[in-house]
Protein backbone atom coordinates (compact mmCIF):
# COMPACT_ATOMS: atom_id res chain seq x y z
CA UNK A 92 0.00 0.00 0.00
CA UNK A 93 1.54 3.31 -1.04
CA UNK A 94 0.38 6.90 -0.80
CA UNK A 95 0.68 7.22 -4.58
CA UNK A 96 -1.84 4.42 -4.98
CA UNK A 97 -4.58 6.18 -3.00
CA UNK A 98 -7.49 6.83 -5.32
CA UNK A 99 -11.13 7.77 -4.96
CA UNK A 100 -13.51 6.18 -7.42
CA UNK A 101 -17.28 6.57 -7.61
CA UNK A 102 -19.12 3.95 -5.57
CA UNK A 103 -21.28 1.51 -7.51
CA UNK A 104 -24.38 -0.18 -6.14
CA UNK A 105 -22.41 -3.45 -6.24
CA UNK A 106 -19.98 -1.95 -3.66
CA UNK A 107 -22.67 -1.31 -1.07
CA UNK A 108 -22.40 -4.68 0.73
CA UNK A 109 -18.77 -3.85 1.46
CA UNK A 110 -19.58 -0.24 2.40
CA UNK A 111 -22.20 -1.41 4.89
CA UNK A 112 -19.81 -4.03 6.32
CA UNK A 113 -17.09 -1.38 6.81
CA UNK A 114 -19.58 0.99 8.41
CA UNK A 115 -20.76 -1.66 10.86
CA UNK A 116 -17.26 -2.80 11.81
CA UNK A 117 -16.90 -2.50 15.59
CA UNK A 118 -13.80 -0.31 15.11
CA UNK A 119 -15.85 2.29 13.26
CA UNK A 120 -19.29 2.14 14.85
CA UNK A 121 -18.49 4.31 17.91
CA UNK A 122 -17.56 7.19 15.61
CA UNK A 123 -20.39 7.22 13.08
CA UNK A 124 -24.14 6.72 12.81
CA UNK A 125 -24.50 3.96 10.22
CA UNK A 126 -26.90 4.33 7.33
CA UNK A 127 -29.20 1.72 5.89
CA UNK A 128 -28.79 0.60 2.30
CA UNK A 129 -31.49 2.95 0.97
CA UNK A 130 -29.61 5.98 2.29
CA UNK A 131 -26.39 4.82 0.63
CA UNK A 132 -28.25 4.13 -2.62
CA UNK A 133 -29.63 7.67 -2.48
CA UNK A 134 -26.14 9.07 -1.95
CA UNK A 135 -24.84 7.07 -4.93
CA UNK A 136 -27.66 8.30 -7.17
CA UNK A 137 -28.49 11.87 -6.14
CA UNK A 138 -26.32 14.60 -7.67
CA UNK A 139 -26.13 16.58 -4.42
CA UNK A 140 -23.94 13.73 -3.06
CA UNK A 141 -20.63 12.20 -4.08
CA UNK A 142 -20.06 8.66 -2.81
CA UNK A 143 -16.55 7.25 -3.30
CA UNK A 144 -14.69 4.04 -2.62
CA UNK A 145 -11.14 4.61 -1.37
CA UNK A 146 -8.70 2.37 -3.22
CA UNK A 147 -5.24 1.94 -1.75
CA UNK A 148 -3.37 -0.14 -4.26
CA UNK A 149 -3.24 -3.79 -5.23
CA UNK A 150 -5.01 -6.04 -2.75
CA UNK A 151 -6.70 -3.07 -1.04
CA UNK A 152 -9.45 -2.39 -3.57
CA UNK A 153 -11.83 -1.15 -0.89
CA UNK A 154 -9.84 0.46 1.91
CA UNK A 155 -12.84 2.55 2.89
CA UNK A 156 -15.37 5.03 1.61
CA UNK A 157 -16.24 8.71 1.61
CA UNK A 158 -19.49 10.65 1.25
CA UNK A 159 -19.75 14.34 0.36
CA UNK A 160 -23.07 16.14 0.67
CA UNK A 161 -24.15 19.60 -0.48
CA UNK A 162 -22.31 19.36 -3.80
CA UNK A 163 -25.10 21.46 -5.33
CA UNK A 164 -25.64 23.61 -2.27
CA UNK A 165 -26.59 27.15 -3.37
CA UNK A 166 -24.46 28.59 -0.56
CA UNK A 167 -21.41 26.59 -1.79
CA UNK A 168 -21.22 24.89 1.58
CA UNK A 169 -20.05 21.31 1.03
CA UNK A 170 -20.11 18.76 3.82
CA UNK A 171 -17.67 15.94 4.44
CA UNK A 172 -20.50 13.70 5.52
CA UNK A 173 -18.52 10.54 6.19
CA UNK A 174 -15.03 9.14 5.89
CA UNK A 175 -14.12 5.65 7.01
CA UNK A 176 -10.79 3.93 6.40
CA UNK A 177 -10.07 0.37 7.43
CA UNK A 178 -6.25 0.65 7.57
CA UNK A 179 -5.89 3.18 10.38
CA UNK A 180 -2.96 5.23 11.58
CA UNK A 181 -0.94 4.86 8.37
CA UNK A 182 -1.44 8.35 7.01
CA UNK A 183 -4.13 7.40 4.50
CA UNK A 184 -6.74 9.53 6.25
CA UNK A 185 -4.57 12.62 5.90
CA UNK A 186 -4.01 12.02 2.19
CA UNK A 187 -7.66 11.33 1.66
CA UNK A 188 -8.74 14.51 3.48
CA UNK A 189 -6.27 16.47 1.31
CA UNK A 190 -7.74 15.00 -1.86
CA UNK A 191 -11.24 15.83 -0.61
CA UNK A 192 -10.29 19.45 0.14
CA UNK A 193 -8.91 19.79 -3.38
CA UNK A 194 -12.08 18.29 -4.79
CA UNK A 195 -14.30 20.54 -2.67
CA UNK A 196 -12.52 23.82 -3.47
CA UNK A 197 -11.14 23.21 -6.96
CA UNK A 198 -13.77 20.98 -8.56
CA UNK A 199 -16.95 21.77 -6.62
CA UNK A 200 -16.06 25.46 -6.07
CA UNK A 201 -16.97 25.29 -2.40
CA UNK A 202 -16.83 28.42 -0.27
CA UNK A 203 -16.98 26.41 2.94
CA UNK A 204 -16.05 22.77 3.51
CA UNK A 205 -17.39 21.51 6.81
CA UNK A 206 -17.97 18.45 8.94
CA UNK A 207 -18.99 17.35 12.39
CA UNK A 208 -17.08 14.96 14.59
CA UNK A 209 -17.93 13.34 17.89
CA UNK A 210 -16.20 14.59 21.02
CA UNK A 211 -14.86 11.12 21.76
CA UNK A 212 -13.23 10.90 18.31
CA UNK A 213 -9.92 12.48 19.22
CA UNK A 214 -8.08 10.83 16.32
CA UNK A 215 -10.33 12.38 13.68
CA UNK A 216 -10.32 15.76 15.49
CA UNK A 217 -6.52 15.75 15.50
CA UNK A 218 -6.46 14.99 11.79
CA UNK A 219 -9.01 17.67 10.82
CA UNK A 220 -7.34 20.32 12.97
CA UNK A 221 -3.92 19.47 11.52
CA UNK A 222 -5.44 19.79 8.04
CA UNK A 223 -6.68 23.31 8.71
CA UNK A 224 -10.26 22.80 9.86
CA UNK A 225 -11.35 25.30 12.50
CA UNK A 226 -13.82 24.54 15.27
CA UNK A 227 -17.04 26.54 14.85
CA UNK A 228 -18.87 25.29 17.89
CA UNK A 229 -20.43 22.31 19.61
CA UNK A 230 -23.86 20.74 19.37
CA UNK A 231 -24.06 19.75 23.00
CA UNK A 232 -25.01 16.16 23.83
CA UNK A 233 -26.57 15.71 20.43
CA UNK A 234 -25.73 12.05 19.81
CA UNK A 235 -26.62 9.08 21.95
CA UNK A 236 -23.79 6.79 23.00
CA UNK A 237 -24.62 3.32 24.16
CA UNK A 238 -22.25 0.42 24.56
CA UNK A 239 -21.34 -2.18 27.17
CA UNK A 240 -19.21 0.44 28.92
CA UNK A 241 -21.30 3.56 28.60
CA UNK A 242 -24.79 4.93 28.10
CA UNK A 243 -25.17 8.65 27.63
CA UNK A 244 -24.66 11.47 25.16
CA UNK A 245 -21.76 12.92 23.27
CA UNK A 246 -21.42 16.33 21.63
CA UNK A 247 -20.76 17.00 17.97
CA UNK A 248 -17.97 19.43 17.15
CA UNK A 249 -18.64 21.41 13.96
CA UNK A 250 -15.46 22.27 12.03
CA UNK A 251 -14.93 24.07 8.75
CA UNK A 252 -12.37 25.37 6.29
CA UNK A 253 -13.09 28.37 4.05
CA UNK A 254 -11.85 28.75 0.48
CA UNK A 255 -9.49 31.65 1.35
CA UNK A 256 -8.04 29.61 4.23
CA UNK A 257 -7.52 26.69 1.86
CA UNK A 258 -5.80 28.94 -0.72
CA UNK A 259 -3.50 30.28 1.99
CA UNK A 260 -2.56 26.70 2.88
CA UNK A 261 -1.87 25.94 -0.79
CA UNK A 262 0.37 29.03 -1.01
CA UNK A 263 2.25 27.86 2.09
CA UNK A 264 2.81 24.41 0.56
CA UNK A 265 0.61 22.69 3.15
CA UNK A 266 -1.64 20.96 0.65
CA UNK A 267 0.92 18.83 -1.17
CA UNK A 268 -0.20 15.50 -2.57
CA UNK A 269 1.97 12.72 -3.97
Ligand SMILES: CC(C)(COP(=O)(O)OP(=O)(O)OC[C@H]1O[C@@H](n2cnc3c(N)ncnc32)[C@H](O)[C@@H]1OP(=O)(O)O)[C@@H](O)C(=O)NCCC(=O)NCCS
Pocket residue numbers: 118119122123173174175176177178179180181182183184185186207208209212213214215217218221
Ligand atom coordinates in the same frame (compact mmCIF):
# COMPACT_ATOMS: atom_id res chain seq x y z
C1 LIG B 1 -10.65 8.99 11.17
C2 LIG B 1 -9.92 8.22 10.08
C3 LIG B 1 -10.59 8.45 8.74
C4 LIG B 1 -8.48 8.78 10.03
O1 LIG B 1 -7.74 8.06 9.09
P1 LIG B 1 -6.28 7.48 9.49
O2 LIG B 1 -5.67 6.92 8.26
O3 LIG B 1 -6.43 6.59 10.67
O4 LIG B 1 -5.55 8.84 9.90
P2 LIG B 1 -4.04 9.24 9.73
O5 LIG B 1 -3.19 8.05 10.03
O6 LIG B 1 -3.83 9.90 8.41
O7 LIG B 1 -3.89 10.39 10.84
C5 LIG B 1 -4.31 10.15 12.13
C6 LIG B 1 -3.70 11.22 13.02
O8 LIG B 1 -4.33 11.12 14.30
C7 LIG B 1 -3.34 10.88 15.29
N1 LIG B 1 -4.00 10.05 16.27
C8 LIG B 1 -4.19 8.72 16.27
N2 LIG B 1 -4.87 8.34 17.36
C9 LIG B 1 -5.12 9.48 18.05
C10 LIG B 1 -5.82 9.77 19.26
N3 LIG B 1 -6.39 8.79 19.98
N4 LIG B 1 -5.91 11.06 19.68
C11 LIG B 1 -5.34 12.07 18.96
N5 LIG B 1 -4.68 11.84 17.80
C12 LIG B 1 -4.58 10.57 17.36
C13 LIG B 1 -2.19 10.23 14.56
O9 LIG B 1 -0.98 10.38 15.27
C14 LIG B 1 -2.21 11.01 13.24
O10 LIG B 1 -1.67 12.29 13.42
P3 LIG B 1 -0.17 12.67 12.98
O11 LIG B 1 -0.10 12.38 11.50
O12 LIG B 1 -0.07 14.15 13.28
O13 LIG B 1 0.75 11.82 13.78
C15 LIG B 1 -9.85 6.69 10.38
O14 LIG B 1 -9.07 6.47 11.54
C16 LIG B 1 -11.23 6.07 10.54
O15 LIG B 1 -11.83 5.63 9.58
N6 LIG B 1 -11.74 6.02 11.80
C17 LIG B 1 -13.06 5.43 12.09
C18 LIG B 1 -14.21 6.20 11.47
C19 LIG B 1 -14.14 7.68 11.79
O16 LIG B 1 -13.80 8.10 12.90
N7 LIG B 1 -14.47 8.51 10.79
C20 LIG B 1 -14.50 9.96 10.94
C21 LIG B 1 -15.80 10.39 11.50
S1 LIG B 1 -15.86 12.17 11.71
